[in-house]
Amino acid sequence: MSQVSQDEFDATSIRCRDVTVAFDHQSIAVDRVNLDVRRGEIVSLIGPSGCGKTTLLRALAGLQSLASGEVRLSPPAITSEGQIGFVFQQPALLPWATTLQNVMLPLELIGHTNRDDRRLAAIESLHAVKLADAHEKRPHELSGGMQMRASIARALVTNPSILLLDEPFAALDDMLRSDLGRLLLDLWERRRFTAVMVTHNIGESILLSHRIAVMRRGVIETVVENPLAWPRSPSQMRTPEFAAFYGEMADALRGRENESSILSDGGAD
Amino acid sequence: MNPYDIEKSVSDGPEPNRDDAASGLKDRLGATVATAVGWAPAVIVAGIALLVWQFVAVAFELPRALLPRxxxxxxxxxxxxxxxxxxxxxxxxxxxxxxxxxxxxxxxxxxxxxxxxxxxxxxxxxxxxxxxxxxxxxxxxxxxxxxxxxxxxxxxxxxxxxxxxxxxxxxxxxxxxxxxxxxxxxxxxxxxxxxxxxxxxxxxxxxxxxxxxxxxxxxxxxxxxxxxxxxxxxxxxxxxxxxxxxxxxxxxxxxxxxxxxxxxxxxxxxxxxxxxxxxxxxxxxxxxxxxx
Structure with missing residues (x-):
């Protein structure tokens, strides 16, 4: 492993070195992964089901213990400051609490004692995701898209420098997907957080990220620079540039799938 | 609407107008009828059971200490x-x-x-x-x-x-x-x-x-x-x-x-x-x- 200078690390928000996660001391879910995510960068993790994307994401968040290797965050993660926001696959809102209470929850958990401050921050966060008039509604009164917006508002309420997203739009229809993709771009333009997003969707990964890491069988096989220009908008999905890169990514994924299915020993997936 | 105006957004919702109140009454009435209809089969079964009980007690002339009517x-x-x-x-x-x-x-x-x-x-x-x-x-x-x-x-x-x-x-x-x-x-x-x-x-x-x-x-x-x-x-x-x-x-x-x-x-x-x-x-x- 090459020695990295302090300056270089300062520009890096997340650094994974030889990260290995094993379940039951034998089945290896993530195998010696190295990945650097630069400050303010969005990286998509893409790959087939069961390839270890979510496990790697949980490891980045400190929710998964490592068999070996290390995850370093810059600045170092202090859980009590809510430096990391996490958007789960499901909205995972507490059904007994109102939308506002759900969004206030992270602030309460990290020990913000002033209720008015918490409330104000939660209202701002809901406003940012365009849910300003759903404060007192309970999760079951919100549509799927609104629940996911509330979930994003909850992840952003602590003003995190790192946002981790685990297939956040997987359960939504195409229209909502596109809306929420636009919302995420809009939020990133304003807040410039570092983000790692797990997705199955090639189009989504191209539209929303700077780089795309292709994962397979617990290993990052390649990290591709995304040539699409910034600022991004869903209209770019109709450009020849987008189509060309989409084809390239699809070929890369398919090629690797074929290659590994030939070499496959019928393992993890 | 000012997004920070929670009180307003809350009070906007539940203010019922007269039509709502009327339809609410209708709904409640409908629910009562539905409940009554829902219980009807159970009541019918109970009635049949009582009739069978009475019939068995009388037809077989069972002693009252064993099976009263x-x-x-x-x-x-x-x-x-x-x-x-x-x-x-x-x-x-x-x-x-x-x-x-x-x-x-x-x-x-x-x-x-x-x-x-x-x-x-x-x-x-x-x-x-x-x-x-x-x-x-x-x-x-x-x-x-x-x-x-x-x-x-x-x-x-x-x-x-x-x-x-x-x-x-x-x-x-x-x-x-x-x-x-x-x-x-x-x-x-x-x-x-x-x-x-x-x-x-x-x-x-x-x-x-x-x-x-x-x-x-x-x-x-x-x-x-x-x-x-x-x-x-x-x-x-x-x-x-x-x-x-x-x-x-x-x-x-x-x-x-x-x-x-x-x-x-x-x-x-x-x-x-x-x-x-x-x-x-x-x-x-x-x-x-x-x-x-």
Whole structure:
């Protein structure tokens, strides 16, 4: 492993070195992964089901213990400051609490004692995701898209420098997907957080990220620079540039799938 | 609208106009009719059962001590109404006290179980023991220890009610959605805060489920205990009445007492159901089913 200078690390928000996660001391879910995510960068993790994307994401968040290797965050993660926001696959809102209470929850958990401050921050966060008039509604009164917006508002309420997203739009229809993709771009333009997003969707990964890491069988096989220009908008999905890169990514994924299915020993997936 | 104006956004919603009020009344009326129609088959079955009962008793000329006619049971109920009513109240109070005590003790035991696997492994077999031990067998023992009194009836009721509550609530406290658990871990939430803000609220539907199961058992427990406790003491519940009427072969009155105890069981179950529905409104989604 090459020695990295302090300056270089300062520009890096997340650094994974030889990260290995094993379940039951034998089945290896993530195998010696190295990945650097630069400050303010969005990286998509893409790959087939069961390839270890979510496990790697949980490891980045400190929710998964490592068999070996290390995850370093810059600045170092202090859980009590809510430096990391996490958007789960499901909205995972507490059904007994109102939308506002759900969004206030992270602030309460990290020990913000002033209720008015918490409330104000939660209202701002809901406003940012365009849910300003759903404060007192309970999760079951919100549509799927609104629940996911509330979930994003909850992840952003602590003003995190790192946002981790685990297939956040997987359960939504195409229209909502596109809306929420636009919302995420809009939020990133304003807040410039570092983000790692797990997705199955090639189009989504191209539209929303700077780089795309292709994962397979617990290993990052390649990290591709995304040539699409910034600022991004869903209209770019109709450009020849987008189509060309989409084809390239699809070929890369398919090629690797074929290659590994030939070499496959019928393992993890 | 100013997005910060929460008061406005809240008050916008529930202001009903006259049309809403009228349609609300119509809805309620519709719901009442639907409930009545829903109960109709059960009422018809009860009517048929009464007719069959009457027919069997008359056609086979069964002695009244063996099977009195429905009208005679009704007559016996009317004649003994004061005694039955008092016994109904005594058993009702004993069953309710036992159920409430079991809910409190059971919830505390479940919290202890949820906090330590060691405690769970060490003590859960003894909670199962409470479920498997024949209640008729231990009641005499409890009477020796606690005496012929109301307290013993409550203790027996607590024992019979405890298992469903501990079983259900412990499961609710332990089985937490992984994403919720991750959310709380992400912000470094301690054990106590996680218990108070996540595990306990998430286990409320399980508590309700356990309480509903136990509400039926509570009346059974109280009546079984009264069979032993009630004879010749100041305390007289439905079980004590049944024991003495059985001894004197007052079959019609005995059947009236059986119906009274069934009614008590239904009322207690209904009360727990109403309380739980009110309590659970915020846990329920629109279709009225419990969210995961």
């Amino acid at each position: 429905p009208a005679e049971v009704w007559q016996a109920a009317l004649e003994n109404r004061i005694v039955l009513l008092k016994a109904f109240a005594s058993t009702g109070i004993a069953a309710t006290s036992g159920l409430l005590t079991a809910i409190c003790i059971g919830s505390l035991i479940s919290v202890a179980f949820s906090q330590s696997r060691a405690i769970r492994v060490a003590f859960f077999p003894y909670v199962i023991f409470l479920q498997t031990v024949p209640i008729v067998a231990i009641t005499p023992l409890l009477i020796i220890w606690s005496g012929y009194q109301f307290r013993t009836v409550v203790i027996v009721t607590v024992i019979i009610c405890l298992f469903p509550i501990v079983n259900s609530v412990t499961a609710g406290l332990i089985t937490i959605d992984r994403q919720w658990a991750d959310l709380f871990s992400l912000y470094g939430t301690g054990r106590v805060k996680t218990l108070l803000r996540l595990r306990i609220p998430a286990a409320i539907p399980n508590l309700v489920l356990g309480a509903k199961t136990s509400s039926g058992l509570a009346v059974i427990g109280a009546i079984v205990a009264e069979f032993f406790v009630g004879n010749g003491t100041a305390y007289e519940g439905l079980g004590s009445l049944m024991a003495s009427w059985q001894a004197f072969l007052k079959t019609a009155a005995l059947i009236a007492a059986v119906f009274t105890s069934t009614l008590l069981g239904l009322i207690l179950f209904g009360l727990v159901d109403v309380v739980s529905r009110t309590l659970l409104r915020r846990w329920m989604n629109v279709s009225g089913t419990l969210p995961k």
